[in-house]
Amino acid sequence: MTPPPPSPTRRIRLGVDFHVWDELFQGSRSHILGLYRAAIALAPDIDFLFFLDGTASLQQAHAEFSAPHVSLVRMPKRPGPVRLGLQLPWLQWRHRLDLLHMQYKLPLLSWGRYACTIHDVLFETHPQYFEPAFARQMHYFCARAARRSALLLTVSDYSRQEMARQYGLNPEAIHVTPNAVDHRRFYPGQEGAAVVRSLGLEPGRYVLTVGRLEPRKNHVTLLTAYASLAADAPPLVIVGQRDFRHDAVFESIASLGLNGRVKVLETVSDTQLPAVLRHAQVFVYPTFAEGFGMPVLEAMASGVPVITSNTTSLPEVAGDAALLVDPQDAPGLAASLSSLLAKPRQASALATAGLAKCQQFSWETSARTLLAGIRHTCGG
Template sequence: MNPGKRFRLGVDFHEWDGIFQGSRSHVLNIYKEAIKACPDVDFVFFLGDTASLAAQHSEFRSANVKLVHMPGSHGLVRLGLRLPYLCWRHRIDVLHTQYRVPFVRPSAVACTIHDVLFETHPQFFSPGFVKEASFTFRMAAKRAALLLTVSQYSKSELCRLYGVEPGKVQVTYNGVDRLRFYPGQDGAQQVADLGLVSGHYILVVGRLEPRKNHLALIEAWARLGPTAPPLVIVGQEDPGFPDVKRAIERAAKANQVMLFSHLGDDVLPAVIRHAGLFVYPAFAEGFGMPVAEAMASGVPVITSNTTSLPEVAGDGALLFNPASADELFETMTSALAMTPAGRAQLVQRAQAQVEQFAWRRSADVLMRGLLSLRAR
């Protein structure tokens, strides 16, 4: 590559066109910081809805950013035809993708694989997805010049399962937006408008699917008895797993259970901030954003002792075995009985723990890795 030529980075940004989930939040927030940190890099983003991205996030209107329309299509078409052509058309030096890589490498490729939970916990995924993802993720791990992932746990699993050399994988943690998730009383009226009493409800946030383990939480919460704080569940329904929502609806008829399928981005931080206790009982996660966001919000947190969750929680949360509703019940009982001093100490440790989860820090790791590919 000509040393005097500006570095042109292509980014498969089709996650913007999809549902609100972890990979979408990751790629959006890490590049908001990367754009600001690297004015000498030309960023070229490939996605469908370029207008909404530019309208909602000013960083993507920067002078060193170009938004290129990439029509929505099946992954085979995107990976087999569209991305190779667009990289050629826009003279891309390095392409950054999520999870999968183009079948024909148009340039050096870096790929973020957030997790490989389908390999270790296949019971939570459809057989078709497990088969397809195992093939395409392995191909990405083999063919990408650089791999990125969101936790040390996910890095170790990539190396163990796919035979990847540790030096090929960089960890770009998910970040916490401290302008949205912080302690205090802000948003009290928003919470009251939802029929909630500040500090007097137990909260869980997560998509309604078996991996998130809502059923064990409902069971443990019911055992707390009639004086237990209401259980508030925030999560979108997964059509593939209707049993979870039905169980929540049955519990809601007999007890103080409230389900919010959709909360606006301006309301969710307030609902987290004003919870008396946050519980995240997932069986497995590649990172676990809700845990970090709740810890940043000054709320006592209980979460599972499996996969990446102890890494995210550090000593800032109480841990339990997600396979044991008894252990979850005992941990919730202990958390609810904490003294004000014990609660304050846990929250203080949590605040220190989440300092490491900053988008700017992860963007620096990302860009160092991508820039290292420019001469290859």
């Protein structure tokens, strides 16, 4: 049953599935947090209801969620089928929502209208980088969300075009709310050097990549490129947790004889990561495919020169403020690394360009797009 649109005199009641707050820091968590911190400030006329387990920790970490038009509703942490099949349908009905904002997957029982953010459809366009069962599951949920959502959103024009192509949609019907950077966490300077040293790194003298240890992030090509650099090149630091087919990373390190030159850090915390980024000499992100590429933006905001791929969403995010390379071209990647390591002026110019580029992305701008879509959908 779908509730009628609110009258002009009635406040919009917007629910948000915020369960990602209770999980590991990742792109979808950064996105929904940054987006709604801005939206709350911009829309005192909307009643926001956030559904999550860690209500107290969210309020303690971010004062915006204590605003008078915000309600944090405890949704105990449960497996996905319970959350989608029982908890969210009940909360949607109980709180008489005008719209419920989800990411990727809609509740299994429908009680009203939905907004849904599908960050990417890489499981459709690049299925070789995903477990087949996962790709089939995501196809079902995202195709369903694309059909049933009253408001459909994504994070880049690349993702918008691919969503439209995969699901037979009009691209103009998909709203783009790009990611941005939390500049309170990611900024240039010398702060955090002690954190970097505590991890066994020398500030300003390491090449950094950040991303889960899985084939799509293309660590093997990066390791091959790095192995061709001079023996006195700064160490390569890989920050990321083990994921799908991660063994290839460690096998490549061993087979290329890089055990003494490559450091894999699997337990860098959310509070340590900004310092690790800030003190890198070069940031490299040669991923095969992304829906956006948040680490590129965070590295730019940290004042670090960036090398990234010339595929999918990365040219849209990086523009001419990074060196773009073919992710399958190990010699080309090695040449770009050698160039930035050997030419401080080039590296400095690229870092300056990156700082300017990341200013083009704003949570406030994305929140205004979101709120316009919500008001149009709800008749407010």
